[in-house]
Amino acid sequence: MSDTLSVALGFFAALAPFGGVRVFLASMSTPATTAPGPAESAKTALFGGCTAFALLAAAALAADSFLDTIDVSGGAFLFAAGAAMAPVAARLILTGESMATPAAAGKQRVQPWLAPVGAPLLAGPAPMVAAVAYAAHYGEVEAIAGAGIALTVTALILAVSPWVTRWLGGLGLGVLGRLSGGLLIAVAVSLAIRGVHNV
Amino acid sequence: MLFRSALVSIMFWGIFAVGLRASVIPPESCGAHSKQAIGRAATAAADWMIRNQLDDGRYVYLYYPETDETPADYNEVRHAGVTMALYQAGGRLSSREAIEAADRALAWMQENTERADGWAALAPGGTRAKLGSSALMLVGLAERRLATHDPQHDGLMVDLAEFLASMQRPDGGFHIAWDFTKDKPDTVGTSAYYPGEALWALALTHEAFPDQGFDAPARDALEFITERRDDVEDIEFPPLADQWAAYGIAEMIEWGLTDQQVDYADRLAARFGLLVRTESQREGSWYGQALRGRKARASGVGTWAEALSSLWRASTQDERLAHIQPAVEERLECVAGILARRQVSAEEAKSYPRPGLAEGAWFGRGETRMDDQQHAFSGLLYTLDMLNDNPTREPTLPFPVPQ
Numbered sequence: 183m184s185d186t187l188s189v190a191l192g193f194f195a196a197l198a199p200f201g202g203v204r205v206f207l208a209s210m211s212t213p214a215t216t217a218p219g220p221a222e223s224a225k226t227a228l229f230g231g232c233t234a235f236a237l238l239a240a241a242a243l244a245a246d247s248f249l250d251t252i253d254v255s256g257g258a259f260l261f262a263a264g265a266a267m268a269p270v271a272a273r274l275i276l277t278g279e280s281m282a283t284p285a286a287a288g289k290q291r292v293q294p295w296l297a298p299v300g301a302p303l304l305a306g307p308a309p310m311v312a313a314v315a316y317a318a319h320y321g322e323v324e325a326i327a328g329a330g331i332a333l334t335v336t337a338l339i340l341a342v343s344p345w346v347t348r349w350l351g352g353l354g355l356g357v358l359g360r361l362s363g364g365l366l367i368a369v370a371v372s373l374a375i376r377g378v379h380n381v
Numbered sequence: 382m383l384f385r386s387a388l389v390s391i392m393f394w395g396i397f398a399v400g401l402r403a404s405v406i407p408p409e410s411c412g413a414h415s416k417q418a419i420g421r422a423a424t425a426a427a428d429w430m431i432r433n434q435l436d437d438g439r440y441v442y443l444y445y446p447e448t449d450e451t452p453a454d455y456n457e458v459r460h461a462g463v464t465m466a467l468y469q470a471g472g473r474l475s476s477r478e479a480i481e482a483a484d485r486a487l488a489w490m491q492e493n494t495e496r497a498d499g500w501a502a503l504a505p506g507g508t509r510a511k512l513g514s515s516a517l518m519l520v521g522l523a524e525r526r527l528a529t530h531d532p533q534h535d536g537l538m539v540d541l542a543e544f545l546a547s548m549q550r551p552d553g554g555f556h557i558a559w560d561f562t563k564d565k566p567d568t569v570g571t572s573a574y575y576p577g578e579a580l581w582a583l584a585l586t587h588e589a590f591p592d593q594g595f596d597a598p599a600r601d602a603l604e605f606i607t608e609r610r611d612d613v614e615d616i617e618f619p620p621l622a623d624q625w626a627a628y629g630i631a632e633m634i635e636w637g638l639t640d641q642q643v644d645y646a647d648r649l650a651a652r653f654g655l656l657v658r659t660e661s662q663r664e665g666s667w668y669g670q671a672l673r674g675r676k677a678r679a680s681g682v683g684t685w686a687e688a689l690s691s692l693w694r695a696s697t698q699d700e701r702l703a704h705i706q707p708a709v710e711e712r713l714e715c716v717a718g719i720l721a722r723r724q725v726s727a728e729e730a731k732s733y734p735r736p737g738l739a740e741g742a743w744f745g746r747g748e749t750r751m752d753d754q755q756h757a758f759s760g761l762l763y764t765l766d767m768l769n770d771n772p773t774r775e776p777t778l779p780f781p782v783p784q
Contacts, residue, residue, distance in 0.1 A: 252402070252406070252408065253408035253409050253410065253665060254406045254408065254409060255409055255658055255661075255711070256708075257654060257655070257658060257708070258405075258406050258409065258658050258662070259406060261405060261406070262401055262405045262406040265401055265405050266397070266398075266401060269393075269397065281390070282390075302390070307394050307397075378651075378655060379648070379651045379655075380651060380654060380655075380708070381650045381651050381653075381654035381705050381708035381709055381712060
């Protein structure tokens with residue numbers, strides 16, 4: 183597997199789109215509206231994905247300066263990135279969700295694509311540390327390209343999430359969310375091992 | 382509600398980040414690593430080895446500054462290692478004093494050399510010849526030959542190499558010693574590091590005498606080290622951090638290595654890289670030291686610099702290792718900086734009971750041992766090569782043999 187695809191897979195695991203579907207939908211809901219329409223879902227997913235991409239790209243570009251500032255080598259940070267993914271992975275495995283679902287707002291939220299979708303749902307702690315770790319290990323271009331690929335797939339899943347939710351049901355979504363946690367654990371362990379085996 | 386939830390989340394991740402910083406990624410510090418500082422540290426270490434040679438050619442083995450004692454313990458493998466480092470100093474620093482001191486140490490080894498069946502081996506006491514001591518004696522002689530171009534010990538070199546070859550097992554590993562009382566090798570004991578020492582010695586001997594056929598046992602030894610040694614020695618975290626194997630790989634890289642051997646070199650670089658990163662975390666903060674345990678002694682840290690400089694050299698000659706070069710350079714500069722910072726300066730040495738035993742030395746666990754200076758010296762010397770972008774380990778000009 184090429185470096186970029188490997189990075190994309192890592193980002194996809196960290197983004198865990200199936201674990202974020204409920205939060206995504208809830209961010210656009212009010213007590214009066216049970217589910218957003220396809221157009222609104224697509225718009226929120228697109229803008230949220232772009233916001234997250236900007237944040238992850240910025241993290242990747244700032245990786246070297248950030249690591250210099252905190253006096254940590256890239257190899258050591260890989261190990262830390264693996265450790266940082268553990269709480270999110272544990273949450274996914276236990277609940278099937280990457281973060282707590284916010285209660286429906288009394289009125290329509292202003293710019294849900296920015297918060298909570300852009301951040302922290304997509305550009306949350308796990309993808310952000312992944313961006314720094316991958317940029318330090320593989321290079322900024324690979325990290326940004328990998329983030330772009332993973333976010334595109336994630337945004338597509340979120341855009342069709344009303345349909346996915348109807349099709350899979352709560353149980354199916356929960357299972358996929360928990361499987362996302364398993365995948366994230368695998369990525370976290372792989373990052374930690376890579377950190378140990380790094381010069 | 383949303384604000385409270387966000388606040389809790391931020392607090393959780395804040396505490397988690399602090400915990401991660403303290404427990405997983407404490408700050409790394411690499412000390413001063415200018416060429417000048419590293420060069421000065423190397424010279425001071427060589428001076429320590431010269432200055433602390435005894436009248437009979439041996440060296441001060443151990444020094445405890447707290448009690449101002451120099452115990453009578455000795456180890457001939459380390460004697461050969463320090464002598465090897467002095468020949469390196471002689472050739473690379475053009476130091477007449479280093480060559481003269483090493484020649485006195487060589488005379489002690491020659492007096493303690495036993496011969497049998499066409500081979501020679503270093504065996505103080507005449508009952509047991511350890512593989513490692515003869516291997517390092519041979520490396521020292523090879524370094525002397527490279528430094529001086531003097532052929533007077535060529536016969537001894539070949540005889541020592543014959544001893545190493547005769548001790549090789551069918552699997553490419555080595556018996557650890559020859560038992561003169563039974564007139565046969567010790568077939569029970571094993572040593573993790575002796576195969577690497579023998580590998581490098583045989584490789585250097587083949588470079589010196591290409592027609593003698595010592596490349597075959599060297600290749601067998603490399604195959605054993607890269608494919609079987611970690612299992613045979615039951616190494617808990619393979620590959621074994623063996624700088625001798627790294628020296629051997631750097632020497633043999635131009636012979637052509639298999640992909641598996643190159644992969645081993647890659648993993649070996651990672652092993653040493655991890656050790657350097659961990660040590661730099663010990664160096665970087667009090668909590669880093671508390672977490673990572675006490676600092677490694679210079680004989681250990683020096684070997685990391687020796688290994689990484691060897692692997693750097695290999696990476697300049699084989700495209701398959703080119704990808705490790707930037708990281709190896711970073712780690713090498715770091716470990717040399719740590720060594721330079723920890724060395725006892727002339728000013729600091731004045732506070733010791735015997736400043737001559739402290740200046741240029743590294744102390745750990747309340748003592749300095751002669752191989753602390755040996756390994757640190759060699760590591761610093763070859764780090765300078767990396768900093769000067771010099772992939773050639775041998776001295777460029779022969780140094781006249783002292784009369």
